[in-house]
Amino acid sequence: MARQSFTRDSARLGPPAPLADRLGYLLKHAQLRLADLGASALAPFGINGRECAVLLVIDDAPPLSQLELARRMEIDRTTMVALIDELEAKALLARHPDPRDRRRNVVTLTDSGRTTLREARSAHDHAEERFLDGLSEQDSAHLKRILRAVIYPAPDGRGPGRTSEH
Secondary structure, eight states: OOOOOOOHHHHHHOOOGGGTTOHHHHHHHHHHHHHHHHHHHHGGGTOOHHHHHHHHHHHHSSOEEHHHHHHHHTOOHHHHHHHHHHHHHTTSEEEEEETTEEEEEEEEEOHHHHHHHHHHHHHHHHHHHHHTTTSOHHHHHHHHHHHHHHHSBOTTSSSBSSOOOO
């Protein structure tokens, strides 16, 4: 099945009337538009959105093992190993023995990885700004809060659960 993408024509025409209020349709097409903008922003750096996400999490935390990283990002181990292998092949991260436990490896950014991440983060931030261009800063923040509440509901089902800004 070919990957769908968001096009200017679909944006100009809007959704078909029966789908205009269907949450699944709206979320899917919002994700497609953001993914297209993000992919274009990250292409000059030779990484994709998933790889950028891995670099962001590694940069934000003390050295993590592959398994800790996979758990933190809610990605299965096999997928995480493939992502780390690809980023290591691009010389953006490295595996090192954990100084506290030599039986496990931790993953850290290389100098090139830090530089790439800094530049890619800026480019992707601009892509997100373009995505949210029609919203005020307050509405953009509100949209993110609502999405976090939907994705990470509180254990009792009442209100938001995990709602950190990151």
